[in-house]
Amino acid sequence: MSTPSTDAPLSGRRAQAARNDAVILDAAREVFMAAPDAPVSAVAHAAGVGISALYRRYASKEELLATLCLDGLRRFVEIARAARDTADPWGAFEALLRGVVDADVHSLTVHLAGRFAPTPEHGALAEEAGRLAGEILRRAQDARAVRSDVVDTDLPMVYEQLAAIRLGGPARDAALRRRYLELHLASLRADAEAHGALPGHGPSQAELGARWQREAGTGAAR
Amino acid sequence: MSTPSTDAPLSGRRAQAARNDAVILDAAREVFMAAPDAPVSAVAHAAGVGISALYRRYASKEELLATLCLDGLRRFVEIARAARDTADPWGAFEALLRGVVDADVHSLTVHLAGRFAPTPEHGALAEEAGRLAGEILRRAQDARAVRSDVVDTDLPMVYEQLAAIRLGGPARDAALRRRYLELHLASLRADAEAHGALPGHGPSQAELGARWQREAGTGAAR
DNA sequence: ACATGTGCGGAACGGAACGTTCCGCTACTG
């Protein structure tokens, strides 16, 4: 909340506003990652600004969430691209999962889905993300590094499970997720297949896509 | 909503009321398992009764949740006892996890915790449940069936992760959970330890116990 | 047959939470 005007060409009020842009988005990310249905006032409080500063930038809560989700999708694609460029097939697969879990990117995407009307850009990025992850998985399976009976739609389910780990602060949760990611990785290795094939089949694209539809509250009948 | 008076000594109005006891509790279980913060009216609707029928039996929503949770803890203990009586150490371990996940008992216990003031009976049952699970785990580890670097507090985290799988109806979710439970089981086997030890340490009892404390809403600051 | 009270449906009530708007102030800008 200081460093008056050394890092930007703008000064005074204008600079403060520019800085607030980032502060607010960071606060929103932190707050909504911890609680997707947190009130807008919580974001303002976390950012150390008033509510007006928020509504000056985003027309509605929905727009803020859509922006945040877009940001998350871009992070996912970035992580996936970096992972894909890893030479070793298992290394690439491992990098993908570790990257996604470490950045907690799942909380920024799927957990926000259904709370705003998705734009075409959301769709395009989600598709690209799926394509990259699928490529990494296929390569790892072709190299007999990852068991052959997992499918690409199983991966979001792994993220989903790890994102459900919420016990302490963000730091403690990150440590716990690393611990349990290690277990997931062990179960996905090719040699784990020796103990038996996976029953049933992974989610369909339709089942995964259904989350992006706007739906009311908690899902219980009125 | 029929069979007038053939299965109970009571008849007419009295029998209907007795039957409603079960209908309401079943409806409450179904509704709150799907959405822990569902409104009371949703339970009444699912049970096909009015709200009065509900409040005649439970003084408050909190009391209903406490009853439901007690019910869940008893189920857990029952499942754990049956598993413990399995001769094969790995079989017992497997039976425990399969039983807990199949009955979706986690949604009935921990997901309800924090929404009501726990009674001493909740504490006693939770302790008994922990004792049984710990015994089963230790036996499986002593037999070198389960990897040595998992601890008893890791098990609730496995349930937690599997309970987070919510895509379609209850039936589809159960099938998906069975699929991913298979992965978890593979990762917990002793031979999975060859690929490396688990980083960090499992949750402490204090971390797990903190969920039973009453806390406001979603966790975001006001 | 009739008075009685139990059990219940669902409207009504009171309060809490939240998204959004609006007023007024501050301090840069030109």
Added chain:
DNA sequence: CAGTAGCGGAACGTTCCGTTCCGCACATGT
């Protein structure tokens, strides 16, 4: 020095939900 961009936070209107309450229907006991 007038004008205004940016903002803090109170206020507003709405939605949601737990709980209460009123009146009805029917089984029960005489």
